Structures are given as structure tokens and as C-alpha cells.
Amino acid sequence: xxxxxxxxxxxxxxxxxxxxxxxxxxxxxxxxxxxxxxxxxxxxxxxxxxxxxxxxxxxxxxxxxxxxxxxxxxxxxxxxxxxxxxxxxxxxxxxxxxxxxxxxxxxxxxxxxxxxxxxxxxxxxxxxxxxxxxxxxxxxxxxxxxxxxxxxxxxxxxxxxxxxxxxxxxxxxxxxxxxxxxxxxxxxxxxxxxxxxxxxxxxxxxxxxxxxxxxxxxxxxxxxxxxxxxxxxxxxxxxxxxxxxxxxxxxxxxxxxxxxxxxxxxxxxxxxxxxxxxxxxxxxxxxxxxxxxxxxxxxxxxxxxxxxxxxxxxxxxxxxxxxxxxxxxxxxxxxxxxxxxxxxxxxxxxxxxxxxxxxxxxxxxxxxxxxxxxxxxxxxxxxxxxxxxxxxxxxxxxxxxxxxxxxxxxxxxxxxxxxxxxxxxxxxxxxxxxxxxxxxxxxxxxxxxxxxxxxxxxxxxxxxxxxxxxxxxxxxxxxxxxxxxxxxxxxxxxxxxxxxxxxxxxxxxxxxxxxxxxxxxxxxxxxxxxxxxxxxxxxxxxxxxxxxxxxxxxxxxxxxxxxxxxxxxxxxxxxxxxxxxxxxxxxxxxxxxxxxxxxxxxxxxxxxxxxxxxxxxxxxxxxxxxxxxxxxxxxxxxxxxxxxxxxxxxxxxxxxxxxxxxxxxxxxxxxxxxxxxxxxxxxxxxxxxxxxxxxxxxxxxxxxxxxxxxxxxxxxxxxxxxxxxxxxxxxxxxxxxxxxxxxxxxxxxxxxxxxxxxxxxxxxxxxxxxxxxxxxxxxxxxxxxxxxxxxxxxxxxxxxxxxxxxxxxxxxx
Numbered sequence: 074x075x076x077x078x079x080x081x082x083x084x085x086x087x088x089x090x091x092x093x094x095x096x097x098x099x100x101x102x103x104x105x106x107x108x109x110x111x112x113x114x115x116x117x118x119x120x121x122x123x124x125x126x127x128x129x130x131x132x133x134x135x136x137x138x139x140x141x142x143x144x145x146x147x148x149x150x151x152x153x154x155x156x157x158x159x160x161x162x163x164x165x166x167x168x169x170x171x172x173x174x175x176x177x178x179x180x181x182x183x184x185x186x187x188x189x190x191x192x193x194x195x196x197x198x199x200x201x202x203x204x205x206x207x208x209x210x211x212x213x214x215x216x217x218x219x220x221x222x223x224x225x226x227x228x229x230x231x232x233x234x235x236x237x238x239x240x241x242x243x244x245x246x247x248x249x250x251x252x253x254x255x256x257x258x259x260x261x262x263x264x265x266x267x268x269x270x271x272x273x274x275x276x277x278x279x280x281x282x283x284x285x286x287x288x289x290x291x292x293x294x295x296x297x298x299x300x301x302x303x304x305x306x307x308x309x310x311x312x313x314x315x316x317x318x319x320x321x322x323x324x325x326x327x328x329x330x331x332x333x334x335x336x337x338x339x340x341x342x343x344x345x346x347x348x349x350x351x352x353x354x355x356x357x358x359x360x361x362x363x364x365x366x367x368x369x370x371x372x373x374x375x376x377x378x379x380x381x382x383x384x385x386x387x388x389x390x391x392x393x394x395x396x397x398x399x400x401x402x403x404x405x406x407x408x409x410x411x412x413x414x415x416x417x418x419x420x421x422x423x424x425x426x427x428x429x430x431x432x433x434x435x436x437x438x439x440x441x442x443x444x445x446x447x448x449x450x451x452x453x454x455x456x457x458x459x460x461x462x463x464x465x466x467x468x469x470x471x472x473x474x475x476x477x478x479x480x481x482x483x484x485x486x487x488x489x490x491x492x493x494x495x496x497x498x499x500x501x502x503x504x505x506x507x508x509x510x511x512x513x514x515x516x517x518x519x520x521x522x523x524x525x526x527x528x529x530x531x532x533x534x535x536x537x538x539x540x541x542x543x544x545x546x547x548x549x550x551x552x553x554x555x556x557x558x559x560x561x562x563x564x565x566x567x568x569x570x571x572x573x574x575x576x577x578x579x580x581x582x583x584x585x586x587x588x589x590x591x592x593x594x595x596x597x598x599x600x601x602x603x604x605x606x607x608x609x610x611x612x613x614x615x616x617x618x619x620x621x622x623x624x625x626x627x628x629x630x631x632x633x634x635x636x637x638x639x640x641x642x643x644x645x646x647x648x649x650x651x652x653x654x655x656x657x658x659x660x661x662x663x664x665x666x667x668x669x670x671x672x673x674x675x676x677x678x679x680x681x682x683x684x685x686x687x688x689x690x691x692x693x694x695x696x697x698x699x700x701x702x703x704x705x706x707x708x709x710x711x712x713x714x715x716x717x718x719x720x721x722x723x724x725x726x727x728x729x730x731x732x733x734x735x736x737x738x739x740x741x742x743x744x745x746x747x748x749x750x751x752x753x754x755x756x757x758x759x760x761x762x763x764x765x766x767x768x769x770x771x772x773x774x775x776x777x778x779x780x781x782x783x784x785x786x787x788x789x790x791x792x793x794x795x796x797x798x799x800x801x802x803x804x805x806x807x808x809x810x811x812x813x814x815x816x817x818x819x820x821x822x823x824x825x826x827x828x829x830x831x832x833x834x835x836x837x838x839x840x841x842x843x844x845x846x847x848x849x850x851x852x853x854x855x856x857x858x859x860x861x862x863x864x865x866x867x868x869x870x871x872x873x874x875x876x877x878x879x880x881x882x883x884x885x886x
Contacts, residue, residue: 630843
């Protein structure tokens, strides 16, 4: 994914992913029924259910009870539950732990000090063959320093190692000190627990200390509490351990961040032979993401990809093998399902089985469950007709609908293909290239989930995709009338709808309302002239925010439909407006701030940079939003300034553009299962699905109206609270006891009812869709570089661009 597309997607997420054709009723022989592979059976047991915790200021805070962290080993599971009152004081903390055999768990309530007397937290926990071991850190007031009202409390902190049996009985407790391991105590430095591991009857501790001779070791206690020989894994110590666990017969994996090298490293130690395999992110099987969060088990080492499944890793060969496919196993799993534990919420059991602590939130309740996975017997799998659903890029938040469809049908089943799996760190376009090859070869998925880089127009004349209006007109519920007409119209090609987004975000220019208004509804030449006329000490965009290449991408793709007719494959770049665009872009620095040679981020005057809008030294930021709190979400940039979003300069003076924030759907025109494919696609456009989007505006009228009203209700509720002097919650701060408390700060802009109406007007009127075609951009960038370098005139390069892009477009039709 290129830098612009990646930045655009992140910005919108932070503010925020013809009739029924003959094939629909085909009488041809259907493909044979088949089974899918990498299937696991699973069984879940609910362990705890609490009210959902809402971390915002829309409702009065009444306290909460929730599961806050967990640990798993081959011996069982443990999780910590904390209760907090309306004043953010911890009132209860408990450990719940048990085995994987279905027996009832034990629960231990820890002695929590009163708020004025101190606090308590659990630094680490693990499950042993006998029960649970936990490092409990307790800070208490032991006296006062000074006199009267100015007296300050004196605190004393102790870490105590406690152990309980599976029956809930105390097995022992001892203060965690250097002397416990035969080490000399330090008067100044810390000596605390980072991680606790269990192996057999022994406990191993990764220690937080200033002493490098200690931080590179796993200190060890046997079952009787006596110190054993430590395991040395880093001779020079480590600053922070990212991940560490035992796996297999006698192996240890660890990863840590090396501050001197400025990057993380990892290694596997064979405790029996002493052999060591050093690993970096680039050599780790599964890539960067797998490096940070692997997990271990009796049979080896594993990692998981929330969009695919669980893989077994072979460090010797640098390969990974898929074992558990989430979708094929009817598992709904993503990052939000994790019970936080500092690592993935899984552990491997013998026979490549897995156990997991997962959490789900629905209808105001959050449930924590223990789930056990084991490979399915192939003989028990029921053959079904497979509907292939493929994604052109990274897709998320669709597993629930896939599982719903699969469980509801006795005849059909979704098989998911992720073309992003073809990508590598060296070439992120391999998936796109493979998809293009498959489509042209006639290997067309029944449903394609496309991303912002996929150009359906290239394939329309080849008859590859079906007109979705045909399915809508037969549906009776998900009809074209329920959608926002501006979004459908912008997605049409020659009056037909080949792709349908499930959500969208709006893109434009944001700035102080009185100043940005002067730059609204301008052509590109008018815009360039206004920018050139600004006072010498005023910039339109903060200097260094964009490179010349990035600005070219922004203005080209937002105005793409002004220059390229995707329906008939023609273009017009040889015009005054495009020449004005290139002339303006030539004034933008070649490199962004971050690309400048010698840029010193540590000593850069970031305060002056942050104040440029407030002081009137900069006008706007190219930005956007995907929620009705879009202006408030950008308050970290603009503070309390009253802001507005206007369209970028455009040939038609209509510079707003929208982009799909996650999923957009296409159906094969030749699919033998086209009607069933529509039954799957329509699941994303029911009122329930559209009103529960995590990111972006819904594309249906009713859902957008509900989202608008919900925002207005939240604002009204906050305004009522502000009259009582509560102020706005602008951030959350975690204190020593681990409890998040609000920071009230009125130094930032708050959303108003007028803002919501403004955003609604933009969302229901934006009529231009963000375009994208890397091949077209490459031609323009190459030819324009000669103009930017002064080697050719702007008239020369626009003629060359027009000719070359015309050839590119004709070749793709």
C-alpha cells in the first residue's frame, strides 16, 4: 500500500476500513459439493459477564467491573477482574483460575487498600501444575512527611509472590526480593516482576531492574521456593521484554527492544543443548506482525492472523503452516476479542489443540469465555456448495456475516480467499497482480470485496461483474431506495451499479471557519492564485506536512473523475485546470519534513508547529472524517478554533470526495451461485449491520439518520453535564493502580449540534468518489518530473501525459 493510501485510510479510521443476469437463473450443472480445510471444532464456556464499559463522556460514569488481563499456560488459565467505583477508586480485585478439564474455577479476592491508604496491582501471573502464582504489588501509606495541611504521605511498595491451589487454598506467599535469589539488594534501583512463566513445577521470572546482569536472565524458583540456576538469554541485559515463553519440549522464545540498535530482536534457546537461533523481524516466519505476538505450546510455536487463522511456525526453515482457519471453523475473532494479557490470548495444547480466553461485547454486556479448539475429524464435515468470497486487499469486520451465513445454510458455505496473502514486504502489489491475472483468466470469485485501489471500471466491458441493481430490485427489503442516492450515483457506471460500499468517509480541507471559507468552491487556478497571495509569513498548509509527490497524489485522486472517464476509458489532461494543478504542485517542497536530510525530530520546535493554526501562520490541513464527531476528533490539531471542512480545489468547484472506509462488494456476472451470493452481500446492508459500524458513515438513509440522532443526543447529554461544571473528558490517564481516570480539559473544541448538521449536509451531498489508478499516477509522476525540474514546459508535459494515459486506459479495457 502506498504512503498516500495508507495515510488516507488511517486518517479516516482515526477520525474515524443489469437486472438479474442470465447466470443468476442458469440451468447449467452446479459445481459439486465440497468440504473446506483447516477446520477446528470448538467449545466455549462463559466465565464472566459484566456491563459494557463505555470510555467516553456521553453518560454519567457509575463505575465498572471488568476483566482486565489474563495468562494461559498448558496447565490452565487465569484472569484478573477489577471493580472501580464512580470516583475511579479500585474497590475489588480478584484472580479467577482453573484447568481446561471443565472443572469449576477458583476465585481469590485480593486485599485492596482503601484509596487514601494506597493501591494494589498484579504485575504478573501464571498457571502452574498446582494452581496459580501471581506477583502482587502493594503500595501503602506508612507515615507522613511534614506537618499540618502540607504534610505529604510516605509510601512503601512491596511485591509479594502468592500461590494458590486449584482448590482456592493458599499454598504460600513470600516477598519478592533480590535476596530470594541470592542476589545483593540495590538501595536505589527497582526489583520488580515483568513476566512470570511456569515450566514443570518451577517458576521463572523476567525482572524489572537497572542491573543488566539481572534483566538478561530468567530467575528461577523450584516448587519449595528455593532458587535454582537462572536461564541466561541476553548476556548484556535487555531494556524491555516484549514476549517470552517456553514451548515444545525444552525451548524458550524471547523478543526484546534494543535501544542502542533502535529495533527489536528475538531468539530461541534450546535449554537442553544450549543451541541458540537469533531472529529478526525480517527473518521471522509470518513477518513483522507475527514477530511481536507469537505464542507457545506443547507441540511448538504459533502465531495468529486475525483475518485468517492460527499458523504453526518452523523457525529452522522460516516457514509457517496454517492449522486453524477462522472462517472455515465458524470462528468470529479479531483484535477486539482479546482479553489483554501482553500477548495473544492463546496457548497451544498437545495435538495442536488450542485454548483461548476471548471476550465479546453485545447489547451492552461484555462476556469473557474460555474456548477450546481441536482439529475436526474430516469424516464429520458436511459437504456444501462453496461460494468463493475474495478480498482484493486487507478486509476486516466481515467475519460475523460470513459465520452467520454459513450457519444458516444447509446447502451453501462461504470459502474465503485473501489476495493480500500473496503480498510480501518486498512487493505489496503481488496480490493485486494475482487478482488481475485470475480475473482476466476467468477465475472470478463469486463475491469480491474490493479496496480503494481496485478499479472495477477496468473490467466492466469484459462482462465480469453483475449489475447489483438487479438484485436490489428483486429483494423487497435491501432495495435501492434505502441507500443514500448521492453515494449510489457516484458508484454507478453508465447507470449500472457494479460495486457497493458498506461505509464511507468524506475528504476535504479543514481549517478555522472564517479563513478556510475563502478557499471554498474554487477551481485549481483560483486556489493557486489565492495561496500565492497569502502574506509571506502565512502558509496554506504547514510547511513540510506534504511532499510534492504526496500533494500530486492528493489533488489527482480527489479530482480523478474530472480528468478520467472510467466508464468509457478516456481522459483529458491537456487543459488549463490540470496545468494549474502542476504549476501549484511545483511550489510544494520536493521532500516532506520527515524526508529532509538531517531532520532532527527530537530537537524540532514542535510547540511552534502545533500553534501555527492558532497563531494564523497556517490555514488548513487536508483531512476528513467518518463520524459525526469529526470536528472534535480533529481538535488535537486545531484546539478550540471553530473549524469547518470545505472541498479541495476542483475543476467543477466541487472538491469534496468520499472514500470507502472498509468493504465494498462486487458479484460475479457468471457465478452459478449469484442469488446466494447476494444473500450474503445483503447482510452488510441490513439496519442491524449499518447501525453497528465501527468506522465510517453508513450508506443507508435510516442508519445515517440514527447515527446523526445519536450524536445529537450525546451532545445534549454532555451539555447538561457541563452546566454542572464537569467539563469535557479529553483524555484518560492510568495511575499507579492501573485504573484509567479522566482528564477534564476545556482547551479543545467540542462538537456542537450545528456541527452535526453541517456534517450531515456534507455526507448526504458529496458526489465525487476518490479515484485511484497507480498506473495512471506513475505516468503523470514520470512526465511531470521533467516540468518540476525545469526540463520541459507545462504545456509539453500535459500533452505527453494525455497521450500516454490514453494508451494506458485503452490497454486495460
